[in-house]
Amino acid sequence: MRSGRRHLGLAIALLAAGLSPVRAAHRxxxxxxxxxxxxxxxxxxxxxxxxxxxxxGLEALTRLEAYNYWxxxxxxxxxxxLLAAGMYLQLGMHNQAGDRFATLxxxxxxxxxxxxxxxxxxxIWYERGYFDRSEQALNRIQGELPPQQEAERTHLLVNVLMxxxxxxxxxxxxxxxxxxxxxxxxxxxxxxxxxxxxxRLAQADPILTAVGTLQTDSDExxxxxxxxxxxxxxxxxxxxxxxxxxxxxxxxRLDGPYSTRALLGDGWAHAALxxxxxxxxxxxxxxxxxxxxxxVQESYLAVPYAYGKLGAxxxxxxxxxxxxxxxxxxxxxxxxxxxxxxxxxxLDDLLGTDKDARYGWFWQLKTLPDAPQSRYLYSLLADxxxxxxxxxxxDLNFLHRDLARWDQSMExxxxxxxxxxxxxxxxxxxxxxxxxxDAPTRLRAARAAVDSRLDAIETGNDVAALGTAAEREQWAxxxxxxxxxxxxxxxxxxxxxxxxxxxxxxxxYWRLDAAFKERSYSQQRALRELxxxxxELQNRWxxxxxxxxxxxxxxxxxxDRIAALAARIQAVRARLVDTAGKxxxxxQDVAASELGAQKDRLATYAEQAxxxxxxxxxxxxxxxxxxxxxxxxxxxxPDAPAPAPVxxxxxPPEPPER
Amino acid sequence: xxxxxxxxxxxxxCTRSLLLSLLLAALxxxxxxxxxxxxxxxxPPASAGAATAALPSGQPASDGAGGASATDAPxxxxxxxxxxxxxQIQDLKKDVIDLNRDLFVLEEELLFPANTQVAVFVxxxxxxxxxxxxxxxxxxxxxxxxxxxxxxxxxxxxxxxVQRLYVGxxxxxxxxxxxxxxxxxxNERYYRRGANLRFxxxxxxxxxxxxxxxxxxxxxxxxxxxxxx
Numbered sequence: 001m002r003s004g005r006r007h008l009g010l011a012i013a014l015l016a017a018g019l020s021p022v023r024a025a026h027r028x029x030x031x032x033x034x035x036x037x038x039x040x041x042x043x044x045x046x047x048x049x050x051x052x053x054x055x056x057g058l059e060a061l062t063r064l065e066a067y068n069y070w071x072x073x074x075x076x077x078x079x080x081x082l083l084a085a086g087m088y089l090q091l092g093m094h095n096q097a098g099d100r101f102a103t104l105x106x107x108x109x110x111x112x113x114x115x116x117x118x119x120x121x122x123x124i125w126y127e128r129g130y131f132d133r134s135e136q137a138l139n140r141i142q143g144e145l146p147p148q149q150e151a152e153r154t155h156l157l158v159n160v161l162m163x164x165x166x167x168x169x170x171x172x173x174x175x176x177x178x179x180x181x182x183x184x185x186x187x188x189x190x191x192x193x194x195x196x197x198x199x200r201l202a203q204a205d206p207i208l209t210a211v212g213t214l215q216t217d218s219d220e221x222x223x224x225x226x227x228x229x230x231x232x233x234x235x236x237x238x239x240x241x242x243x244x245x246x247x248x249x250x251x252x253r254l255d256g257p258y259s260t261r262a263l264l265g266d267g268w269a270h271a272a273l274x275x276x277x278x279x280x281x282x283x284x285x286x287x288x289x290x291x292x293x294x295x296v297q298e299s300y301l302a303v304p305y306a307y308g309k310l311g312a313x314x315x316x317x318x319x320x321x322x323x324x325x326x327x328x329x330x331x332x333x334x335x336x337x338x339x340x341x342x343x344x345x346x347l348d349d350l351l352g353t354d355k356d357a358r359y360g361w362f363w364q365l366k367t368l369p370d371a372p373q374s375r376y377l378y379s380l381l382a383d384x385x386x387x388x389x390x391x392x393x394x395d396l397n398f399l400h401r402d403l404a405r406w407d408q409s410m411e412x413x414x415x416x417x418x419x420x421x422x423x424x425x426x427x428x429x430x431x432x433x434x435x436x437x438d439a440p441t442r443l444r445a446a447r448a449a450v451d452s453r454l455d456a457i458e459t460g461n462d463v464a465a466l467g468t469a470a471e472r473e474q475w476a477x478x479x480x481x482x483x484x485x486x487x488x489x490x491x492x493x494x495x496x497x498x499x500x501x502x503x504x505x506x507x508x509y510w511r512l513d514a515a516f517k518e519r520s521y522s523q524q525r526a527l528r529e530l531x532x533x534x535x536e537l538q539n540r541w542x543x544x545x546x547x548x549x550x551x552x553x554x555x556x557x558x559x560d561r562i563a564a565l566a567a568r569i570q571a572v573r574a575r576l577v578d579t580a581g582k583x584x585x586x587x588q589d590v591a592a593s594e595l596g597a598q599k600d601r602l603a604t605y606a607e608q609a610x611x612x613x614x615x616x617x618x619x620x621x622x623x624x625x626x627x628x629x630x631x632x633x634x635x636x637x638p639d640a641p642a643p644a645p646v647x648x649x650x651x652p653p654e655p656p657e658r
Numbered sequence: 659x660x661x662x663x664x665x666x667x668x669x670x671x672c673t674r675s676l677l678l679s680l681l682l683a684a685l686x687x688x689x690x691x692x693x694x695x696x697x698x699x700x701x702p703p704a705s706a707g708a709a710t711a712a713l714p715s716g717q718p719a720s721d722g723a724g725g726a727s728a729t730d731a732p733x734x735x736x737x738x739x740x741x742x743x744x745x746q747i748q749d750l751k752k753d754v755i756d757l758n759r760d761l762f763v764l765e766e767e768l769l770f771p772a773n774t775q776v777a778v779f780v781x782x783x784x785x786x787x788x789x790x791x792x793x794x795x796x797x798x799x800x801x802x803x804x805x806x807x808x809x810x811x812x813x814x815x816x817x818x819x820v821q822r823l824y825v826g827x828x829x830x831x832x833x834x835x836x837x838x839x840x841x842x843x844x845n846e847r848y849y850r851r852g853a854n855l856r857f858x859x860x861x862x863x864x865x866x867x868x869x870x871x872x873x874x875x876x877x878x879x880x881x882x883x884x885x886x887x
Contacts, residue, residue, distance in 0.1 A: 041779045041865055041886065044820025051814035052821075058755075065759035066766070093748050128744065385740065392747045399754045406761050413768055561764055568757055572750070579743075579750055586743060 039075035042067040046083065057087040058402075078104070085117070092391065094124050098133065115141045119149055122156060127384055131160045151183035158190050167198035185211055185221060189228050196235045205244075208232040212248050225251075226258040233265050242272035260286055260295035267302055276309040291330055292375060294601065300326060301605055304612065313616050320613040327606040334599040337376055341592045347584055349374070351394060376595050389587050396580040403573050410566045417559050424555065431548055440534070440541050447530055454523050463512040466519035471512060478505045766825070774827040775863040778803070778835065782815040784872040788849060788879035789842040790815070793868070795824055796836040802826055820867070828859045835883060837868050844877055855883040 038044040046067065050060035064084050067073050073080050085100035098121055105114045122137035138157050144150050154177055161170035174191040189211045195204035211228035214221055233249035236242070246269040252262030263282040270279035283306060286299035304319035340346065380386045457465045464475040481501050488494040770777075778795055790812050795803040803824040807815075815821060836854045843849030857866065865886040873880045 038781070038818065038820055041777075041820050041822070041867060044781060044818070045779065045822040047817070048811075048814050048819025048821045051817050051819050052808075052811040054810070058758075061755060062758040062762050065755065066762040069759065069763055091751065093751055095745065095748050096752055129741065388744075389740075392744070395751065396747065399751065403754065403757070406758075409761070409765065413764070416768065558764075558768055565757070565761060565764060568760075572753055572757055575750055576754070579747055582743060583747065586740065 040067075040073040042072040043076040043080060046073075046080070050083070050087070057090050061087045061091070078108075082109070082113075082117075089117075089121060089124060092124075092388075092395070094121065094128060094130070094133075097121060098125075098137070111142055115143070115145055116149075119145060119153055122153070126156050126160060128388060129385065131163050135160045147180050148183075151179040151187075154179065155183070155186060155190065158194070162190070162194055162197065165197075167194045170194040171198060185214060185224055189224055189231075192228065193231060196231065201235055201239055204235065205232065208235075209248065212251055222253065223257060226253055226256045226262070230258045230262055230265070233262065233269070237265055237268060237272070240272070242269040245269040246273075254285075260289060260293045264295040264298055264302070267299070267306070271302075271306065271309075276306040280306045280310075291326055294598075297327075297602065297605055301608055301612070304609075308612070308616065313620065317613060317616050320609045320616070323609045324606055324613070327602045327609070331599055331602050331606070334376065334595050334602070338592050338595050338599070341588050341595065344584070344588070346588055346591055347390075347393060350377075350390065376598060377591060380591055380594050386587070386590060389583060389590070393580060393583045393587060396576050396583060400573055400576040400580065403569050403576070407566070407569050407573070410562055410569065413562050414559075414566075417555055417562060421555050421559075428548070431544065435545065435548060440538050443534060443537070447527070447534060450530075451527060454520070454527065458520055461516075463509065463516040466516055466523065467512050471508065474508055475512070478508065770825050770827055772863045773861050774829065776824075776826050776828045776833075776859065777822055777863065777865050778824040778837075779820050779865065779867045780815065780823045780870070781820045781867060782812075782870040785812070785816045785870070787844050787872045787877060788839075788870060790839065790870065791841040793823065793840070794838040796838075797826070797828065798833050799836075815870075823868070828864070830859050830861060833857055833859055835866055837881070837883060839870065839881055843879060849879070851879070851881055853881040853883050855885065857885050 038047075042063075046060050046064045049063055050057055053059050061084060064080055064087070068077075068080060068084075081100065081104050085097050085104060088094075088100065089097035101117050101121060105117055118137045118140045122134045122141075125131075125134035125137060135157065138153055138160075141153060145153055154173065158170045158173055161167070161173070171191060171194045174187055174194065177187055179187065188207050192204045192208035192211065195201070195207065208228045208231055212225055212232060214225050216222060216225070229248040229251045233245045233247075233252075236245035236248075246266060249262045249266040249269060252258055254263075263286040267279040267281075267283040267286070270276070270282075280303065283299045283302045286296055287303050289296045289299075291297060291300075300319070300323035304316035304323070307313070307316035307319060340349075456462070464472060467475060478501065482498075482505075485494060485498050485501055488497065766775075776797070780793060782790065790807050792804065792806045794801065794805075805823055811821070834854060834856045836852060838850065838852045840848075840850050853868070855866065857864065867884040867886060869880075869882050869884060871880045871882070872878075
């Protein structure tokens with residue numbers, strides 16, 4: 001299972017890699033999406049988090065959805081959608097993934113990528129118990145997958161068919177199947193099982209026998225060999241063909257995971273043939289083993305039953321007494337464990353050892369804590385549904401913690417908005433007053449006036465207008481003196497003064513004229529600098545205007561969004577708590593039910609042991625009465641059990657070995 | 659002579675059938691998750707439900723046709739309940755992811771508005787000549803980010819990921835980004851290099867990419883900063 005999940009992770013990573021930037025050195029593969037260059041940095045960021053984070057893609061998926069919302073990945077829209085579907089699959093959200101794949105996996109996607117997506121979706125749906133959807137997804141695969149995956153696909157389909165009791169279809173598929181050598185044994189085993197279930201034991205025998213006599217050193221195949229032998233043996237037992245059952249049952253290894261069941265079955269096969277002495281051999285071996293095993297529990301009845309059959313009533317009574325004590329003790333332990341579960345401690349006990357708080361589809365509880373109920377939960381932990389349930393429970397708690405973190409951020413965001421609003425309240429009046437001056441318009445008008453004046457100066461060659469303040473003052477004095485000279489009576493004195501003034505004016509004009517071009521250029525340059533400043537002013541002015549215009553809406557909108565999201569966080573957190581509670585109840589019910597079933601089984605065994613014991617005592621008493629009344633020489637009736645000695649009153653039976 | 663009383667027989671038969679239903683877990687189809695090429699742990703025992711379904715005909719706990727057992731109806735109901743809860747959890751997870759997206763969007767729009775946003779990304783190609791340890795970023799001579807990389811993050815960069823290392827706010831105008839790289843260069847020697855870029859921040863968001871590439875001919879890494887318009 002873990003291996004399968006690891007492969008799933010790799011496959012989704014490969015799917016992502018197919019969508020990701022692949023360096024030029026990588027050759028093109030018709031079964032993969034073409035190598036692409038990252039054209040949107042944000043798509044690259046999603047890939048970075050997908051590969052770098054250890055949260056199985058939650059952060060990457062959040063970013064992908066956010067970047068998609070902002071349309072920041074226009075060049076990778078399809079890649080991003082496919083990657084999202086893959087990540088939904090990886091996060092165990094198979095429905096979401098299935099819907100997306102159904103929409104996205106069109107003919108524009110390479111067949112290899114499409115098939116891979118359907119394969120893993122089918123696999124996850126199978127593991128989650130959605131057999132109908134699993135079958136649909138697996139049947140959407142076109143052509144053939146790589147040999148190993150094709151073999152696994154066939155076996156997934158066969159498993160689906162068998163789970164749905166469509167044995168003939170499973171048989172037909174397996175009989176025509178040819179695949180890699182390492183899958184052949186699995187195929188033969190499943191074919192044998194399908195034949196047994198279809199009531200075709202004679203056809204199943206050679207097939208399961210072939211698997212059950214495999215020559216191999218592989219632990220995995222040795223285990224399967226045991227499983228095939230056990231399956232065949234019990235199929236024969238159920239068909240009341242005890243002699244045929246013994247052969248495969250005796251091939252099961254005594255130290256394998258199926259040894260207890262095989263020992264029990266072997267005993268039953270001997271017992272069915274009337275050979276109780278031979279039956280005792282496997283049952284006594286079984287009796288030494290761990291009482292938690294159902295087969296061992298059954299041996300606590302089977303051994304005294306065989307002794308009874310052999311006429312050893314005293315030993316039978318001893319073993320029944322011993323069984324009753326062991327069952328009672330185990331039943332008390334189960335009561336304590338069930339009580340612990342009902343008190344709500346089971347999940348704390350189970351997950352308390354797992355400090356790793358990550359979210360994830362690949363997580364699996366691997367070790368059991370030292371808790372009272374732990375020893376009874378091993379079988380549950382091997383159960384896929386229970387592991388899936390634990391994973392869901394853990395995910396819900398992780399998501400709850402994640403949202404708690406956001407809850408704190410919302411408080412900070414709210415404070416930030418408040419601060420902004422206060423700052424705006426302080427600055428807005430000043431801003432409004434400034435904006436009301438319409439300064440840029442006024443300054444642009446002033447600039448236009450300057451420009452016109454400069455034009456007029458240049459057009460009119462008004463050299464004095466661009467003179468320095470002293471020159472302009474001198475020019476004005478000359479003009480004034482000219483007026484005064486003009487007002488003097490005609491004569492030599494006036495002519496001399498006029499000539500002198502003319503000379504002075506000429507000198508000043510010459511200076512002014514010499515500097516005019518440079519001064520005009522300088523003024524033009526100053527005007528251009530003014531233009532640049534005015535443009536900067538205009539930009540700033542527009543930004544201030546925009547900021548002013550958006551202030552009420554912007555902060556208000558954020559405040560509304562924060563409030564709405566805070567409410568959603570609360571609602572979703574409440575749902576998470578509620579659903580985690582339901583999931584917890586479900587898991588506790590499953591565990592309590594499992595332990596209850598174990599307890600019921602013990603109770604049934606105990607009841608049978610008591611009846612058997614009572615029967616032994618009754619017979620012993622009857623026999624004692626008969627002996628005293630009719631005499632010891634009277635023969636026992638043909639069908640009566642052998643006389644049972646009264647068990648020794650002293651000394652409790654040895655407790656079963658744990 | 660050796661036949662036990664009928665009640666005992668029936669009790670044992672009942673026990674046997676009860677146990678057989680457990681033992682016949684061996685008849686459940688093989689879990690496909692056990693990958694043949696690998697060496698996975700031994701297959702787990704199948705669930706009681708699977709075992710019950712596996713009971714062939716004639717057994718007290720199953721119907722005469724050897725099909726669904728008498729316990730199938732409640733088992734189906736339980737499976738439906740489990741499935742409903744699973745669907746509910748999936749819907750809830752989707753709601754959480756949608757909510758996370760909306761929160762991420764809010765956070766970024768609130769803290770880094772588009773008109774002032776500046777983001778610096780880091781990418782790496784090949785990485786044969788440079789093993790990245792850390793990166794320091796300065797904008798306008800002010801430290802804005804120092805990042806120490808894990809091997810997993812370096813691997814993510816080499817695979818093609820692009821890390822958004824820094825997001826911040828800058829006013830419009832001219833700015834300068836200075837990047838310092840620390841790591842191991844060719845021949846495992848400590849390597850410290852820098853790169854800088856003067857850039858103009860306009861009205862929209864500004865994205866800068868810090869690129870680490872291999873220069874095959876010089877057998878040296880190259881560092882450059884790209885301004886994404």
